[in-house]
Amino acid sequence: MKKEFFDLLKSLSELFGPTGCEGRVADLIEASLEGIPCKRDAVGNLIVHLEGKGKKILVTAPMDEAGYMITDIDDKGYVRFEKTGNADNGCFAGKRLTLGNEKELISAVGGVKVLHLAGGEAGDTPATDKLFAETGLAAEELKKKLEKSDFAALEGSLSTLPGGYLVGKALESRALCALMIEAIKEMSGKDEAERNDLYFVFTVKEKAGMSTASAAAYTIRPEEAYLLGFAPANDFDGVDEHLKGARLGEGVVLALKDRRVLYFDSPLTERALGMAKEQGIPAYGADMASCGDLSAGALHLVGAGIPCASLRLPCRNPETNRVIVKENDLENTLSLLCALI
Amino acid sequence: MDAKKLLEALGSVTTVSGFEERGHGQVKEILAPYFDEIAPAGVAGLACISRCGKENAPLVLIDGHLDEIGLIVTDIKDDGLLTVGSLGGIDRRTLTGERFIVHANEPLFAVTVKKPYCMMNGNEQRKTPSMDDLRLFTGKTKEELTALGVKVGTTIGYEKNYFSLSDDLFFGPSLDNAAAAVAGTLAVEQLKGKERGCDIALLLSSQEESFGAGFKTGAFSLDPDEIFVVDVDLGNTPETDKNKTVTVGEGPSVALSVQTDRAMTRSVIDVAKAKEIPCQPILNVKSTGTNASAVPFLMGGIPCAVVSIPLKYMHTPAEGISMKDLENTGKLLAAYIEERYGVKEAE
Numbered sequence: 175m176k177k178e179f180f181d182l183l184k185s186l187s188e189l190f191g192p193t194g195c196e197g198r199v200a201d202l203i204e205a206s207l208e209g210i211p212c213k214r215d216a217v218g219n220l221i222v223h224l225e226g227k228g229k230k231i232l233v234t235a236p237m238d239e240a241g242y243m244i245t246d247i248d249d250k251g252y253v254r255f256e257k258t259g260n261a262d263n264g265c266f267a268g269k270r271l272t273l274g275n276e277k278e279l280i281s282a283v284g285g286v287k288v289l290h291l292a293g294g295e296a297g298d299t300p301a302t303d304k305l306f307a308e309t310g311l312a313a314e315e316l317k318k319k320l321e322k323s324d325f326a327a328l329e330g331s332l333s334t335l336p337g338g339y340l341v342g343k344a345l346e347s348r349a350l351c352a353l354m355i356e357a358i359k360e361m362s363g364k365d366e367a368e369r370n371d372l373y374f375v376f377t378v379k380e381k382a383g384m385s386t387a388s389a390a391a392y393t394i395r396p397e398e399a400y401l402l403g404f405a406p407a408n409d410f411d412g413v414d415e416h417l418k419g420a421r422l423g424e425g426v427v428l429a430l431k432d433r434r435v436l437y438f439d440s441p442l443t444e445r446a447l448g449m450a451k452e453q454g455i456p457a458y459g460a461d462m463a464s465c466g467d468l469s470a471g472a473l474h475l476v477g478a479g480i481p482c483a484s485l486r487l488p489c490r491n492p493e494t495n496r497v498i499v500k501e502n503d504l505e506n507t508l509s510l511l512c513a514l515i
Numbered sequence: 516m517d518a519k520k521l522l523e524a525l526g527s528v529t530t531v532s533g534f535e536e537r538g539h540g541q542v543k544e545i546l547a548p549y550f551d552e553i554a555p556a557g558v559a560g561l562a563c564i565s566r567c568g569k570e571n572a573p574l575v576l577i578d579g580h581l582d583e584i585g586l587i588v589t590d591i592k593d594d595g596l597l598t599v600g601s602l603g604g605i606d607r608r609t610l611t612g613e614r615f616i617v618h619a620n621e622p623l624f625a626v627t628v629k630k631p632y633c634m635m636n637g638n639e640q641r642k643t644p645s646m647d648d649l650r651l652f653t654g655k656t657k658e659e660l661t662a663l664g665v666k667v668g669t670t671i672g673y674e675k676n677y678f679s680l681s682d683d684l685f686f687g688p689s690l691d692n693a694a695a696a697v698a699g700t701l702a703v704e705q706l707k708g709k710e711r712g713c714d715i716a717l718l719l720s721s722q723e724e725s726f727g728a729g730f731k732t733g734a735f736s737l738d739p740d741e742i743f744v745v746d747v748d749l750g751n752t753p754e755t756d757k758n759k760t761v762t763v764g765e766g767p768s769v770a771l772s773v774q775t776d777r778a779m780t781r782s783v784i785d786v787a788k789a790k791e792i793p794c795q796p797i798l799n800v801k802s803t804g805t806n807a808s809a810v811p812f813l814m815g816g817i818p819c820a821v822v823s824i825p826l827k828y829m830h831t832p833a834e835g836i837s838m839k840d841l842e843n844t845g846k847l848l849a850a851y852i853e854e855r856y857g858v859k860e861a862e
Contacts, residue, residue, distance in 0.1 A: 252753050262632035264643060268609035268831030270678070281678075283686055283833045287754035289606040290804070290829060297643050300608060306753045310680025328612075333624075335654030341626055406631035410650055411592040419634055490652070492633065494612035496626045498652065 175338075175501050182206055182355065183340070184332040186348035190272045190279055192241020192327040193258040196378045197276055199237040199351065203376055206355050210362050215393070217386045220376040222358050226369030231515050232396035232480075233372065234387040234473075235354040236380035236403075239344035240493040241327040242302070244273065244320060251313040252306045253282070255326055259381030264299045265328065265494040271307055275324040280316070282307040282326070328495035338501040339422075345497035346404035346489045351376055353487075353508045354402060360512055370515055381493075385472035391480055398442055398481045399473060400514060402507070405429070405462060405486035420488035422500045425456025426507045429484035432462040434471030442483040446514055455510045462486065485511060516704055518697055518841055519685060521545070526693035527675040529618060531585030532603045532724040534670045535559045537618070542581070542696075542719065549700050550717070557732030559721035565703045566714050567856075573713045575852055576739035577702065578730055578806050579695025580723030580746065583688070584830055586615065586651075586671035595657045596650035597625070599671060603724030607643045609831045614674040617653060620664040625651040625671065673832050683764065683837050690834040692723065694824045694841055695745040698767075701845025706852060713740075713856035723806055730806035734813055741779065741818050743848060744807040747836070748797065748823035758798070763825040764837040766793030767844040770803045774811060776818035783820050783851050790850045792843050795825070822847060 191199035200220045204212055212222045220237070240262075242255035253273060257263075267286035272279055284307050286292075286300045295304075307326065309316055330343030340349075358374050375390040391399065405420035405427035420427045428443050428450075429435075443459065450457035462484070474482045487507050490498040524545050530538040536559050543553045546563050556562035561581065566572075584603035591597055597617070601607075610627050617623040628651075629644050651671065653660065677687035699717035706715070716737050721729030723746075734742065748768040751760035761768040769783055787794040802808055803821045810819040824844050827835040 248753070254753075260633060262611060262640075264608060264632070265611040268606070268828055268833045269612070270833065281680065283680065283828070283835065285752050285828055286608060288749055288752070288827070288829050289604060289608075289831075290749055291755055291759060296606070296608060299641055299643055304754055308680070308752075310684045335624060335626070335652070336659075337654040337656075339652075339654045406634050408630045408634055409594075410596055410628070411594040413630075419631070490628050490631070491612055491626070492631050494632075496612035496614065498626065498628065 179352065179356065183349060183352045186352055187332045187342040187344050190274050190327055191237055191239055192325045193238040193379050193381045195275060195325045196237040200376060203351060203355060207358065210358060215390060217389055218378040219386055219390050221390060222374040224358070224361050224369060224372040225366055226371045227367050228370035229398065230371045230396045231373065232375065232391055232394055232399040233354060233357070233511065233515060234375045234377055234399065234401050235350035236347040237351055237376050237378060238381050239327055239347055240381050241325055244322055244324045244326060246322065247313060247317055247320065249313050251311055251316050252308055254306055255302060257302050260493065262493060263302055263305060266305050267300065269495055270329040271326050272329050273307065273309060273320055273324065273326045275320065278319045280309050280311070280319060282309045330495040339498055340501065341496050341498050343495045343497060345499050346492040347380070349487055349499055349504060350402040353504060353511065356508055357511050361515065372515055388472040388476050391473050391476040395477055396480060400511060401473070401482055401484045403484055403486045404489045404492050405460065406492050407488045407490045420460060420486065422488045422490060423502060425458060425503065426450065426510050427486040427488060428457060428459045429462040429486055430459045432484070435474055435482065440481055440483060442481045446483045446485065446510065449513050450510050453509065453513050455506050457506065457510060518701060519838060521700065522685070522690065522693055522697045523677045525696050526677065526687060526689045529672050530581050530583050531670040531672050532582035532722055535581045535721040546700060549703055556718060556736045557720065558728040560729045560733035561719040562733065562737055563717040563719065564714060567711050569712060573740040574716055574737060575713050575741050575743070576716050576718055576734060576737055577699040577743045577745055577848060578718045578720055579699050580692045580729065580806060581719035582721055582724050583672065584724050588665060588667055588669040588671065590667060591657050591660055591665060593657055595655055595660060596652055599649065599651055600646055602670065604830055606830045610644065610649055613832060615651060615671045616674050617651065617665060618670045618672065623653045623655065623663065625653045628652045683839055684835055685838055686833045686835040688832040688834065690826060690836055691747045691829055694747055694826065694836055698745050698824060698841055698844040698848065701842060702848035702852065705845060705849035709853065710858040711852065711856045712858060713852065715852065720806060727806060727809055731809045731813065739817060742810060744805050744819060744821045745844065746805040746821065746823045747826035747829065749829060750825040750827040752827055761795045761797050761825045763827055763835065764840060766795055766840060767847055768795045768797045768823045768825060770799045770821035770823070771796055772799040772803050772821070773801060774803050774807045775820050779818040779820045783822065783847065786851045786854050787847055792847045792850060794847060
């Protein structure tokens with residue numbers, strides 16, 4: 175992996191950008207585009223248009239990470255939350271968090287009733303209304319910086335493990351942003367006459383199921399769309415094959431269906447799998463029934479309907495502070511995306 | 516002496532419950548400047564002795580257990596992932612996405628992995644993963660792990676990351692019970708240069724988090740006249756019962772319990788009052804949940820008091836204490852010893 179790409183991924187991964195507060199991520203992406211023109215739409219999506227003579231194609235990647243909204247700050251400075259997406263409350267207590275809004279960022283630690291007093295509750299994933307966090311600041315001071323409706327996300331730094339693995343928070347969305355930046359850079363170097371008419375949309379609020387990509391699609395009206403997403407991996411020794419989901423290191427996943435969309439009829443998915451085979455890029459179709467909060471759910475119904483294919487990056491521990499992805503999966507996803515568009 | 520630095524240094528030593536001897540060398544090195552002698556005591560314990568210079572002086576024992584909670588390898592799967600069991604009462608609600616160090620021939624970083632939350636059905640999502648649901652992922656293959664000495668029984672500890680959220684609040688793993696060792700050392704430091712009529716042994720005992728073997732055998736080998744069990748106490752947070760917890764930042768807790776000696780406990784509280792050291796008496800009627808549980812059965816009977824540092828989020832990788840509480844714990848121990856064994860200047 176090139177150092178520049180690792181550095182880009184690291185900066186993207188470590189940024190605070192829970193659902194509803196993605197501005198910092200959009201800013202960094204804009205800076206990483208090194209002058210390639212982009213604009214923000216009314217909901218906060220960041221859009222890059224590379225004009226071309228070919229087909230009008232939309233590519234999307236989500237910017238947000240699983241997070242929480244602040245619902246209360248009590249008189250001792252303890253903060254309470256509500257989920258904004260599908261965060262795993264099993265990944266909160268004892269973790270370092272960042273609380274923040276568009277201006278402020280404050281370090282915090284997540285808590286739950288201590289084990290020794292929890293009794294039977296210790297065997298349950300804590301309910302969101304039982305979770306809390308503290309910042310070390312007195313309530314008065316904290317309330318000057320944060321208020322109800324501000325946000326919280328897990329903190330984490332990107333690191334590597336042997337065997338070509340990357341570990342960090344928010345990789346299930348930010349790795350996709352990094353790949354899309356790379357794809358934009360690659361496509362921007364091509365001659366307009368040879369190029370499709372490409373729209374790249376970095377979306378907000380995906381994890382809340384808002385599917386803001388559909389807003390972009392409504393304006394753009396593409397002929398086809400490629401959605402970058404993550405494929406959860408349960409690929410451990412001993413798990414039944416049909417329950418493993420994605421497998422790290424075995425290539426790009428083309429979702430055959432998910433919770434909201436059936437892709438079986440889409441010639442686009444067939445085309446993607448065919449293209450992968452032709453180019454020697456490892457890829458496989460898989461049932462992503464468990465994981466459907468993708469933009470495609472609403473996007474494929476925009477206007478008279480838009481043909482979609484869902485390219486997914488295999489992830490272990492998605493939506494935790496330690497998401498694990500494999501380098502060759504990143505490379506293969508990028509290669510396949512570039513080949514397709 | 517910088518208490519925070521000492522706490523971080525001691526907390527960073529690997530002393531997983533039942534495997535404390537691995538850390539003895541490092542602990543000795545860290546504490547050597549503060550004590551006259553440091554020697555093994557009982558089962559896998561270390562006794563750090565501060566002498567008063569008088570013959571046949573009584574001995575005050577300050578127990579601060581050395582062990583920390585951790586994990587142990589139960590199998591290496593064909594895909595190189597490790598299955599693990601717990602050593603001590605690890606809070607499974609904190610194990611998702613956690614970093615650990617596998618104590619192989621070289622330290623190996625590992626991350627817990629489990630079935631992705633979004634792939635679970637409703638029932639699975641509502642339950643804390645059992646140890647069987649978790650794997651530790653190092654990135655290495657089974658063959659590589661075996662070559663690095665990983666086997667069934669290899670211990671695993673938290674990655675030691677410490678941080679402050681204010682000047683006073685300090686967080687990280689294994690403050691339970693590194694904080695007690697620091698409190699004991701602070702007490703000895705406070706008494707330096709003052710004439711006194713007792714020796715002090717800081718007993719860093721083994722296996723408090725598991726079977727308690729270290730305290731009983733360590734105390735036996737030292738034959739003390741009085742015992743302070745120093746541990747950490749449950750600090751209140753939202754969701755906890757005020758009557759079962761103490762408040763971080765309001766001084767050490769002193770246990771009121773049938774396990775402890777009433778007169779000694781009273782005089783500890785009196786000393787705190789007289790010296791204006793904040794302290795929080797707490798009712799632990801039948802059990803203090805500390806090594807003091809073994810005291811009533813210890814040898815011929817020895818007076819004992821339990822003094823603890825309030826700590827939030829016990830048995831998580833982000834245990835939190837107040838540095839002020841830690842210093843006051845040291846002060847309180849020193850004040851008691853000075854009051855009882857100090858040599859008053861002739862008038």
